[in-house]
Amino acid sequence: MKHDVIILGAGIVGISTGIHLLRRGRSVLIVDRREPGRETSYGNAGVIQREGVRPHTFPRDLSTLMQVGLHLSTAARYDPLALPRFAPPLLRYWWKSSPGNYRQIVRSYAPLIGMSIDEHADFIAAASADDLVVRKGWMFVYRTAEALRRDAAKARADHEQFGINSSQIEGAELERREPDLKKGLAGAIHWQDPWTIRNPGALVSAYFELFKSLGGTFLNDRIDSLETDGEGWSVRTANSLAEGREAVVALGPWAPEVLEPLGYRLPLFVKRGYHMHYGTRGEAKLNTWILDTEVGYLLAPMTQGIRLTTGAEFAHRDSAPTPIQLGKAEAEARKLFPLGDRLDPEPWKGARPCTPDMMPIIGPAPRHKGLWAAIGHAHHGFTLGPATGRLLSEAMTGTRPAIDISPFAMERFRGSYGR
Numbered sequence: 001m002k003h004d005v006i007i008l009g010a011g012i013v014g015i016s017t018g019i020h021l022l023r024r025g026r027s028v029l030i031v032d033r034r035e036p037g038r039e040t041s042y043g044n045a046g047v048i049q050r051e052g053v054r055p056h057t058f059p060r061d062l063s064t065l066m067q068v069g070l071h072l073s074t075a076a077r078y079d080p081l082a083l084p085r086f087a088p089p090l091l092r093y094w095w096k097s098s099p100g101n102y103r104q105i106v107r108s109y110a111p112l113i114g115m116s117i118d119e120h121a122d123f124i125a126a127a128s129a130d131d132l133v134v135r136k137g138w139m140f141v142y143r144t145a146e147a148l149r150r151d152a153a154k155a156r157a158d159h160e161q162f163g164i165n166s167s168q169i170e171g172a173e174l175e176r177r178e179p180d181l182k183k184g185l186a187g188a189i190h191w192q193d194p195w196t197i198r199n200p201g202a203l204v205s206a207y208f209e210l211f212k213s214l215g216g217t218f219l220n221d222r223i224d225s226l227e228t229d230g231e232g233w234s235v236r237t238a239n240s241l242a243e244g245r246e247a248v249v250a251l252g253p254w255a256p257e258v259l260e261p262l263g264y265r266l267p268l269f270v271k272r273g274y275h276m277h278y279g280t281r282g283e284a285k286l287n288t289w290i291l292d293t294e295v296g297y298l299l300a301p302m303t304q305g306i307r308l309t310t311g312a313e314f315a316h317r318d319s320a321p322t323p324i325q326l327g328k329a330e331a332e333a334r335k336l337f338p339l340g341d342r343l344d345p346e347p348w349k350g351a352r353p354c355t356p357d358m359m360p361i362i363g364p365a366p367r368h369k370g371l372w373a374a375i376g377h378a379h380h381g382f383t384l385g386p387a388t389g390r391l392l393s394e395a396m397t398g399t400r401p402a403i404d405i406s407p408f409a410m411e412r413f414r415g416s417y418g419r
Helices: 012-023 062-069 080-096 099-114 116-126 145-162 171-177 200-213 256-262 324-336 378-396 410-416
Strands: 002-008 028-032 076-078 138-142 166-170 187-191 195-197 217-220 223-228 233-237 241-249 269-280 290-292 297-302 305-309 312-314 339-342 348-354 361-364 371-375
Touching: 002 012, 002 233, 012 028, 012 116, 012 200, 012 371, 012 378, 028 241, 062 076, 076 080, 080 099, 080 269, 080 312, 099 116, 099 378, 116 200, 116 378, 138 145, 145 166, 145 187, 166 171, 171 187, 200 217, 223 241, 223 256, 241 378, 269 324, 290 324, 297 324, 305 324, 324 339, 348 378, 361 378, 361 410, 371 378
Parallel strands: 002 028, 002 241, 028 217, 076 312, 138 290, 241 371
Antiparallel strands: 138 187, 166 187, 223 233, 233 241, 269 305, 269 312, 269 339, 269 348, 290 297, 297 305, 361 371
16 A cells, blocks of 8 residues: 555544645545544543643642642542653653743643634534534533632633633522532633534544545554655554555554654653543433533533543553542532433543643654654643644645644654654
8 A cells, every 4th residue: 555644543633634634635544453533532521622722730739749649639640650650751741830831831832722623613514513513612610719719810811811712600600500510619610612522432433534535544453563764654554564655643642652663752651531421310411511620520411421531640551440530530520410320331541642841742753754743632632633633734745834833843852862
């Protein structure tokens, strides 16, 4: 098989890149060991986070660090056996979360997030997937007035700086909008710009059908190696060999398996997460996506039931699931909303691919001609898939990208692979 571009990874980032390249006249093959959109693209919260201009920082206050360190936090936990391997990138993550570093990161990151809704809207229309979309924003709910006031001030600042629309909802109004939530909550922030998706996996499948309709091809096989002869690229799988002029690595947390043999030992790490679907008790109904900010989990009314997604678990990508975090979140969620029985036989587990500076890697690999990367999107892979695909395809085809992608260059980690 010979193609203009071989894309490794059939998540939302890889599929989106394929669609944009096909639109630009390139022939594209996507290779993945699983069916498209069955990994991290499937198990997320289903929010296109237009408000997410501020990526998740490493906690720097002593109280939060103590809660995480003593395994008291629902929002984050860690596997002590994973800490030796995670320590170097986590230290860099902590450093990049300092106020001065973080301000620069937000300035670079905000234009990328700003593309998210428009790029998804393009694909949603082209894929005839509008039935999966809810355009009502989502809400952060607060148990204490102090936390609500603090975050409402930040929301007003984000409106002034980035044009992000939100409103503060007091407790009585929240009870009117979500009558089945527990009474006595302080209120909520309603982020008005984001879109929510009733079934994220189904949306990625719709994008994949769009990819195929444009002439893209898919190879469902285990990737064994990625190699170059200096002119082109070959991907050896368990059962075949695919060849192309260029290659894109969009493998999320599996990217090191093909990049490290090429000399790129990037400071990537994973934040694992879980979800479970639930019925409801009686006639209870959840009308919108709800983030319990002071505890650290999300409830989403999806086609499969009420999806509960957990916060971050710092653990090895492939280590056995640990149900502790989901159990804590479920116990708190049952106090907030009348969840019914679990609907899944076991929790879904996924891994978010992360970088120490909280920004993805989008662009060329510096030491190899025709090798490109689109990885490290952390909590915003679902949000940024179509935008990343557009930017990367523009760079690959000699068009000036819609925004400056130099802050996302792999070269910012050159100390990890040499010159």
